[in-house]
Amino acid sequence: MIFHVALEEAEDGWMVAECPALPGCVSQGRDEEEALENIKEAITAWLWAEDQKAVLAMAATSLPLVVAV
Secondary structure (H helix, E strand, O other): OOOOOEEEEOOOOOEEEEOOOOOOOEEEEOOHHHHHHHHHHHHHHHHHHHHHHHHHHOOOOOOOOOOOO
């Protein structure tokens, strides 16, 4: 999947990366490269957490299937 990410330098000089498509998905790094690597991890974790919430909300009679995108 492809996501747009916003990069902004914080007052302390660190780079802040945010993925606007995923509310609350924010990370940072000492430089742009580190911030981008960290936001990739944050996006993966955000998607995994949302998937886990969805699985728990499924009806007990539903058969959960895994689909790779």
